[in-house]
Amino acid sequence: MTSSAVIDKSAPTRTVKLRSMSRDRTWALRWSYFFLTLFAIFALIPPLYMLITSLKTSAEISAATNPWWVYHPTLSNYVELLTSNQFLTFFRNSALVSIFVVTITMLISVPAAFALARMRFWGSATLATGVFLTYLIPETLLFLPLFKMFVVFGELTGIQLINKWYVLLIVYPTLTVPFCTWIMIGYFASIPKELDEAAIIDGATWFQTLTRIFIPVALPGLIAATIFAFTVSWAQFLYPLVFTTSTDQLVLPVGIITTLIKGDVFAWGQIMTGALLGAAPPLIIYAFLMDYYIAGLTAGATKG
Amino acid sequence: MADVTLRKVFKRYDDVEAVRGIDLDIADHEFVVLVGPSGCGKSTTLRMIAGLEDITDGDIMIGGDVVNDVPPKDRDIAMVFQNYALYPHMTVAENMSFGLRLKRYPKAEIKSRVDEAARMLDIVELVDRKPKQLSGGQRQRVAMGRAIVRNPKVFLFDEPLSNLDAKLRVQMRIEIKKVHQKVRTTTVYVTHDQIEAMTLADRVVVMNNGLIEQIGTPNELYHHPATRFVAGFIGSPAMNFMACRLEDVGGKMHIRLTDRIAFPLPPARAERYKTISRTDKLLLGIRPEHITEASPHAEPGVEPFDVVLDVIEPMGMETMIYFMMEGGEICGRVSPNADARAGAPMRLAIDLNNMHLLDEATGAVI
Incomplete structure (x- = not known):
């Protein structure tokens, strides 16, 4: 009794006819390259313009020269920003908020998704839909009631959360938790039922089933959710604009806008530099986790 | 090892009665096959023995103890699933030892048990591979290995060969029989394939519509069927x-x-x-x-x-x-x-x- 696969040597060798697939496929490829190039140009022009502007002095920016060319490149904008305490404070606040929000989100939504996907309890299906519906309520609708809630909370308890960077740790999860829970429900649901039954028979508790089977198996989904939570908290603008005002409490997107625009004077060079530097962390994270992220996004489509 | 007893076992889902009061005595070391068409309640019965489904009424005993409310992990059973249910992120050895590791067995003991099971199933050279690098037959061996290393009181098989092609199915059937002859663990095996039932079982339980039609050795069922259903179900071509x-x-x-x-x-x-x-x-x-x-x-x-x-x-x-x-x-x-x-x-x-x-x-x- 052998356990190795048998190779049928008599089977005809397959010859690929290049011709037959050529015409349609070649044109399809040409069109996709055309549109992809077009889209890439469209998407990359703004960052390119930001980069060009960030290398110019204020004088050159306001001079009537070719805006797409740098005649006297300078790193002064970068030096100024990176040596300014203010900018570093924004950066630190952003980083703290994002890291904590990602952690809080994952700690809530992974167990929540596991419970909603696997532990059949009364109303679990309705609850799962409810979680998703909360994500559909736009933040422009939520920020006033939320603000009011924090004010009332402050009056009742004396704990002032408004205008503290850590208020965002409570506010951002209202965006990230529903969405991350929802995608994690999807990933967990795609794991065959027999896998947790096997784990239960093997003697695993619910918690062990989650940590030792579900999380490793759904890792691509977990990473996709993490990236999402990070991106949302890093780039969020409306909530920090509303909930924080003092310069030492601001996060990067709001900080750049409020401190580098003085009245009607726009420090374009520094604004662009700040935006570019601000965009760097998500970019680096994407670059490292891109493969996982794409695998995660398409997992549902390819799993048999 | 132990005997398994079912007394007036019922399973009701909302308005469907999947199992309608069955009595069954499985002796220690016995290989019993539950067979019947899909929807006859055989899988539900097996899952109730495993503890994966609650029983609506009646008693299930393993080794003389009523296990109605005992969680699966404390029933000392092992189960082999139709789709293998191997943990995809673990190697073969890790898959087989998962249960033992959860119970904090000593490392040396785990290793010796895994090695022994791997030898018995002829998968020694596969222990460091991941499930996706294995063929269907190999995966099913690993699933069996995972059951064997636990050395449970009862083996439960839920249509383990249904995903394999015809030739491999015959091969694995013999393999399962060999394993049972070696380890002698009480086995309950579910299949819809009457040939599998006949060839593997000490006794066959033919089920239909949530009830047991007849229990007997393969020869008894073949030569002395009790009902038209059994007479028509056992034997190919049919009576x-x-x-x-x-x-x-x-x-x-x-x-x-x-x-x-x-x-x-x-x-x-x-x-x-x-x-x-x-x-x-x-x-x-x-x-x-x-x-x-x-x-x-x-x-x-x-x-x-x-x-x-x-x-x-x-x-x-x-x-x-x-x-x-x-x-x-x-x-x-x-x-x-x-x-x-x-x-x-x-x-x-x-x-x-x-x-x-x-x-x-x-x-x-x-």
């Missing part, structure tokens, strides 16, 4: 059924199939059926191998008759023949040397010593 009634011709009991065809019954059969009303609607059940080509020297109880063949299927060691009788298709089995041709008349013989007589209304074998 033939023909409407018939009994009548007396010249003081001898005959079985009449059509206006033209009636056979005298062998004395033993006539004695057994003497109390049956001559007007009762009955069914004659006869297996294909008991309809053969007529031989010149007829044995007692073997009666000749003439038919025109519709289809013949040469199988090599035998030829299956099909013909119509009173609107029903009948299958017989003749020697490959017999002159059987489609569309041609042929003289066949029916062996009434091996007939079954059924009550058409109740389906019970008389």
Whole structure:
């Protein structure tokens, strides 16, 4: 009794006819390259313009020269920003908020998704839909009631959360938790039922089933959710604009806008530099986790 | 190791009764196969023994202890699933040792158990691979290995061979039998394939509609089915059924199939059926191998008759023949040397010593 696969040597060798697939496929490829190039140009022009502007002095920016060319490149904008305490404070606040929000989100939504996907309890299906519906309520609708809630909370308890960077740790999860829970429900649901039954028979508790089977198996989904939570908290603008005002409490997107625009004077060079530097962390994270992220996004489509 | 007992076990889902009160005694070391068509309650029964489904009513005992409310992990059972259910992120060795690691067995003990199971299943060279690098048959071995290393009281198999191709299925069937002969663990095995049931089981439990139709050794079920369902389900090709009634011709009991065809019954059969009303609607059940080509020297109880063949299927060691009788298709089995041709008349013989007589209304074998 052998356990190795048998190779049928008599089977005809397959010859690929290049011709037959050529015409349609070649044109399809040409069109996709055309549109992809077009889209890439469209998407990359703004960052390119930001980069060009960030290398110019204020004088050159306001001079009537070719805006797409740098005649006297300078790193002064970068030096100024990176040596300014203010900018570093924004950066630190952003980083703290994002890291904590990602952690809080994952700690809530992974167990929540596991419970909603696997532990059949009364109303679990309705609850799962409810979680998703909360994500559909736009933040422009939520920020006033939320603000009011924090004010009332402050009056009742004396704990002032408004205008503290850590208020965002409570506010951002209202965006990230529903969405991350929802995608994690999807990933967990795609794991065959027999896998947790096997784990239960093997003697695993619910918690062990989650940590030792579900999380490793759904890792691509977990990473996709993490990236999402990070991106949302890093780039969020409306909530920090509303909930924080003092310069030492601001996060990067709001900080750049409020401190580098003085009245009607726009420090374009520094604004662009700040935006570019601000965009760097998500970019680096994407670059490292891109493969996982794409695998995660398409997992549902390819799993048999 | 232990015996398994089911007492009046029910399973109700909202308004569907999946299992409707079954009693079953499985002895220590026994290999019992639950077989039946899909939806007959066999998988539900197995899952109730495993503890993956609550039981609505009744008692399940493993090794004499009632386990109705005992969680699966404390029942000391191991289960092999149809789709293998291997943990995709773990190697073969990690898959097999997962249960032992959760129970914090010493490392050396785990290793020796995994090695032993791997040797028994001929997967020693695969222990460092991930499940996706394995073929279906190899995956099923690993799933069995995962059950073996736990050294449980009871093995539960839920259609373990259904995902394999026909050739591999036969191979793995033998493999499962070998493993059972070695470890002698009490085994409950669910399948819809009656050949698998016949070849593997010490005893077969035939289920239909949430009830047990019959329990018996493979030979008992084959030769002495209790109901029409069992008679038709066990055996391939299936048993033939023909409407018939009994009548007396010249003081001898005959079985009449059509206006033209009636056979005298062998004395033993006539004695057994003497109390049956001559007007009762009955069914004659006869297996294909008991309809053969007529031989010149007829044995007692073997009666000749003439038919025109519709289809013949040469199988090599035998030829299956099909013909119509009173609107029903009948299958017989003749020697490959017999002159059987489609569309041609042929003289066949029916062996009434091996007939079954059924009550058409109740389906019970008389």
